[in-house]
Amino acid sequence: MAPPAQSQRSQSPSQPSGKSEVSDLKHQLRQLAGSRAPGVDDSKRELFKKVISYMTIGIDVSSLFGEMVMCSATSDIVLKKMCYLYVGNYAKVNPDLALLTINFLQRDCHDEDPMIRGLALRSLCSLRVANLVEYLVGPLGSGLKDSNSYVRTVAVVGVLKLYHISASTCVDADFPSMLKHLMLNDSDTQIVANCLSALQEIWSAEASTSEEAAREREALISKPFIYYLLNRIKEFSEWAQCLVLELVTKYVPSDSSEIFDIMNLLEDRLQHANGAVVLATVKVFLQLTLSMTDVHQQVYERIKAPLLTLVSSGSPEQSYAVLSHLHLLVMRAPYVFSSDYKHFYCQYNEPSYVKRLKLEMLTAVANESNTYEIVTELCEYAANVDIPIARESIRAVGKIALQQYDVNAIVDRLLQFLEMEKDYVTAEALVLVKDLLRKYPQWSHDCIAVVGNISSKNVQEPKAKAALIWMLGEYSQDMQDAPYILESLVENWDEEHSAEVRLHLLTAVMKCFFKRPPETQSALGAALAAGIGDFHQDVHDRALFYYRILRYNVSVAERVVNPPKQAVSVFADTQSSEIKDRIFDEFNSLSVLYQKPSYMFTDKEHRGPLEFADELGNLSIGEAAHNVISSQRVEENDKDLLLTTAEKEETRGSSNNGSVYAVPYDSSTSVFASQTQIESAISNPTTAGHSQHASFGIDDLLGLGMPAVPDVASPPQLKLNTKAALDPNAFQQKWRQLPVALSQELSLSPQAVAALTVPQALLRHMQSHSIHCIASGGQSPNFKFFFFAQKYEEPSNYLVECIINTTSAKAQVKIKADNQSTSQAFSTLFELALSKFGTP
């Protein structure tokens, strides 16, 4: 028969019209299936190629499954590979047909060519069809014992794949212990590394149910094993080295001489050509020496050069990742890099993401000795063609000015910016001058002289305009024209689109009025009138407020609007040091790039294999809600939508001084934190969805991590369900519907007050008494909790609102119940549980 490939070639392979081509292929494959004619492999290859190219561009060719399998009887290895690829792609959607392939794959697993054995085994394990696992065990078992290391390498990874399809089959076949044997005895380091990665995953997953697995997992970070790996580290492939080094960071050496041993063993890894190895080594060094301050500083010196080389010699993508890490290090030890600031000078051709990080680095390393050079360099960028970078560099100059004590030179530069006559440069510089004046009021004369020359017509950006207006108001006594400039701005009130600018304008006119009343009076009247008529709520409110306070008493108004100000010494930092520490703990991970600890953005189920240590520590509803919805963004939206300003302050406050673990906790749970917000949550469908997830999270956690202890002390007449579950929506509805059954004030013992530093402490305690928390929030001294409990074997709920003030050691408790008659009994139970809190 004629090879059909020739006729097919004339058609354009990239533009298949769809169905007819597929059925055409089907027909041709069928013709070739049984053929043993010479040259048939070539025609098959053409056809297979076509099938795979269709598959790649997204055309569904799964209907060819049967024919492809029939054609797979061949000795040609490329054909086999293509066939494996095809089968691997479609087996999952065609589990029945996949059975057909088992036969030839199993046969190939016994081929005399080790490459074919390996490939077949890999494809067999990649089928990932649950009902075919029984066919995997045999080939995997013999694969692990194969004489060829390539086959063993594949088999080890295969075991892990099997585990993910069916954990029980894998464990029952005793594969983990076979892997362990290989890991400790095989001469091929690639096999050792694959075993290690597979076992880490398997044992971590098993650890929650099997004590043995937990022990084995611990054994991975035991001294003999770590040294077994470290002594052979040079034999491992570069990627396997990363894996080993990651494991070493988990190891806690017994004494300092051991620390030096390990560092000596690993020192040459810092010279490795692969950046991932270098960074993993850096992490080991930093982690090992955390407690040894002097050595830790020496480590910074040691790792500096390799890291800087990575920045300047790698691709921009690598530079970006390394710079993010450097940035983290610089925050901890700015002086280490202060003499190497030239490495962070931007090159013309670099992508903006690298430039931006470099600007941040320059800001961070600036100190007394290098400020002049750095600022000179940054000023070069202000004239850069790349406008966003030009803006960033002006901001960087400003940040340096705010950090340094000696600002003379910098102020001059900023004032030069103002004279550069480029709108965006002027805009950025204005904002900076404003910040600078808040910190260094002594510069006001020099600055105001220049600022006064800027025509407000040339300033369009809201932020810059607001800054200019602020300065006009604040320094109106020094600026001859201030009242008139403000007046002209007020006249153009309607053309001003930014509410922020209008707000600033109102305040500035007020301030000007207090300093130069006769000149400003008319402008003030016009501004207040325009403000009260404004459609923007805040502007309207502020204008009305000014109007009323002026009518009440002008001197009070002056004290409110224009009190004497103190120079700002430190501007609020955006990121707390705890968060930074936490990120530092996660060195060499994505956290560093996102500048957020991983719990803020990853799903728990997806966290790395050994990230189990502090899961229990983090156990809280906030966590749970997080883990169900991976997207951090959703949460942040919720936060913005739902938190009142006061609560935002609170959240921010807590991130500055509270425990780092409390940060996400607060932000997500304060969604439920008060009655009003529960209502707003109901009116907002996204949050409702969110809270629903949260409750599933709670259920999981209750079922999994923390089996509630049956309460022996509870009175026999009321027994609570230990595994109660209540959907937050249901809770909200009930809370609104039910009347308050009981309201009382309870006193707390001093121990209880001492134990209640974060809300989680009480949650866990109450959980052990079968009283579950649905939402909590606040921080010392005020906490607020919503609890619920369910009667044993009866769908009768108790809802509790509990407000605790630790300074007065009182708890305000409101109880609502489905069944009012038992509420008294529940109240006693609740009181009893609460009274035990804090006692050991």
Added chain:
Amino acid sequence: MLQCIFLLSDSGEVMLEKQLTGHRVDRSICDWFWDHVISQGDSFKSQPVIASPTHYLFQVVREGITFLACTQVEMPPLMGIEFLCRVSDVLSDYLGGLNEDVIKDNFVIVYELLDEMIDNGFPLTTEPNILREMIAPPNIVSKVLSVVTGNSSNVSDTLPGATGSCIPWRAADPKYANNEVYVDLVEEMDAVINRDGALVKCEVYGEVRVNSHLSGLPDLTLSFANPSILDDVRFHPCVRFRPWESHQILSFVPPDGEFKLMSYRVKKLKSTPIYVKPQLSSDAGKCRVNVLVGIRNDHGKTIDSITLQFQLPPCILSADLTSNTGTVNILGNKTCSWSIGRIPKDKTPSLSGTLVLESELERLHVFPTFRVGFKIMGVALSGLQIDKLDLKTAPSRLYKGFRALTRAGEFEVRS
């Protein structure tokens, strides 16, 4: 670990998809990614690591091809980025360059390579020498061979010997009639020069490239006359660390063929081989440009292929630039490129002319940065010198060759 790798063409089309784990990654992530890229705009190359609503994405763009990897777990970021860089290196090595067509034509090879490079999301081997033994590159020789012999498989019949050996970068036992080893010093000079001619920064990034065709298991030592000038070094895995630490000697068993033995930096150099003096003065809506180029330090070697490039600021309406040597071209994207070649003996190359600014502009406020290119054969500008190269148990006929070359890297002159 990595869950999926996509290769996208420069129009966002998925050319290749390789699922690595049981967590199947839907193709729609590519659409999300592409929308993201488009919304960022061309001039703004987006970051190499992005968070999509469902996955964390690593992207590396090479020659218009986007290598995209997805993960949902926390992992070392450099591992993802490095791996993608290696994939692109290996592919361009195999396919003789990267572009949409070559990948589409050879997608079977790309699949085969990815299959060996990564399994279950964990990188296995990215060593080109080993890969080449497992999967033959699609070169003309093998094509001819396949036609002649009728054996069209591009997969070698034997497994690479090195997978079992303890020197993973070297094939077991190559044999050569002529034993040859070539050592090249390739340096790139990065410099930033201020508008007043002061050297802001000047350093050299260098590589020692070795091309070895030696039989058996050769053990080489390479030493430099002045190793102390090297600031920071990185080695190929074959280099033994101890001899370097104690005596600054490179001792190694080389891979077969071409490889990068080490890379280094030499910081704080004091001079550049050529000078560029740009002068821009603008008033009344015009800008006079005058640029002079000349040799500063005579190294005794000719400086070749000198070029000068700069981006005209966007506010320029037209430009009229002429030079006394070489050719001046203004490209469509307002890049002006002046190729000088060699500097003539009798005159100093100069570029001069006028730029006309947009009508409302009186003076020019942004000043272009001039990027300079050059090439000098036969000299390593860092001053690094190879002392000697020895081979333990030298074969009867051994040919050793040394070369040096310096190019301009990021050589910028501000105006």
